[in-house]
Amino acid sequence: MLSVVVAPWEGEPVFVRAPDEPHDAASTMKVAVLAALHRSGADLDAEVPVVNRFVSVAGGEFANDPGWDSDPEPWALLGGTAPLxxxxxxxxxxxxxxATNLCLARVGHPAVAEVWRRAGATRSASPRGIEDYPARDQGVHNRVSALDLVRLLRSLAGEPELLALLERNAFRVDLAAGLPPGTRIAFKNGWSPGVRHGVGLVHPGDCPSYLLAVCxxxxxxxxxxxTAADPAARLLARISAAVWERRREIAR
Incomplete structure (x- = not known):
């Protein structure tokens, strides 16, 4: 299933394909966790214990597998503390x-649900942590739709520091790979076997900014x-490149 939404930064989408189709959220749900954390008023400079035991929403506990994590740095801090x-x-x-589950444990699932609600999401929710397999086995799933991802990014309009952080995404594959080198894009992608998503705010420089979500x-x-190792990432890059070619038409 392929879902696509293209929209100006302000205004209704100009192109949609299966915009409300639910997909496994993968790492795109981390944007909602980020927004919840910043809106919570938590002291971001506070040191928090770096642990690998989390409460499952199904009861009991679960842990992350370092082999499934794309970032070794938080694991190097395991057993110590780190600034939020x-x-x-x-x-x-x-x-x-x-890091996601540590942030989520700090802010709580209701706060993340409120982020989705304020964004106007209709098909998306993040009711469990990353790799909370006991909850998944009981039918608790993190879901997103392409249209809700656009709504989520747009809901950050008054929080430029969050959009600036999204511009620092190190995984410049899929959507970013389809843009000319140096093009600014505030984006989050997500991937796992069978899933590849991306949502981004693209700043072309020669026309108004636009939003693109592909699931x-x-x-x-x-x-x-x-990108080279994932055919789905190459697909998203081609879609991003095609949208870029028609970028001047989006705001119209």
Whole structure:
């Protein structure tokens, strides 16, 4: 299943394909966790214990697998402490699963649900942590739609520091790979076997900024974090490149 939404920064989408189709959220839900954390008023400079035991929403506990994490830095701090700000940054810039669950434990699921509600999401929710497999086995899933991801990014309009952090995303594959080198894009991607998503705010420089969300669920997604290794990432890059070619028409 392929879902696509193209929209100006302000205004209704100009192109949609299966915009409300639900997909496994993968790491795109980390944007909602980031917003919840910043809106909570938490002291981002506070040191928090770096642990790998989390409460499952199904009861009991679960842990992250370092082999499934794309960021080794938080794991190097295991057993010590880290500033909440650092964990939030690694959650976005390097898509750390461990940092995500530490931030989520700090802010709570209701706060993340409120982020989705304020964004106007209709099909998306993040009711469990990353790798909370006991909850998943009981039918609790993190879901997103392409249209809700556009709504989520647009809801950050009054929080430029969050958009600036999204510009520092180190995984410049899929959507970013389809843009000319040096093009500014505030974005978050997510991937796992069978899933490849991306949502971004693109700043062309020669026309107004625009939003693009692409969600793909299917056999092309290898789960690799590099464009060359994941056919689905190359698909998203081609879509991003095609939208770029018509960027001047979006705001019209």
């Amino acid at each position: 700000r650092l964990l939030a940054e690694r959650m976005i810039t390097h898509s750390s699963n461990l 793909y669920t299917g056999p092309l997604a290898s789960g690799e974090d590099e």
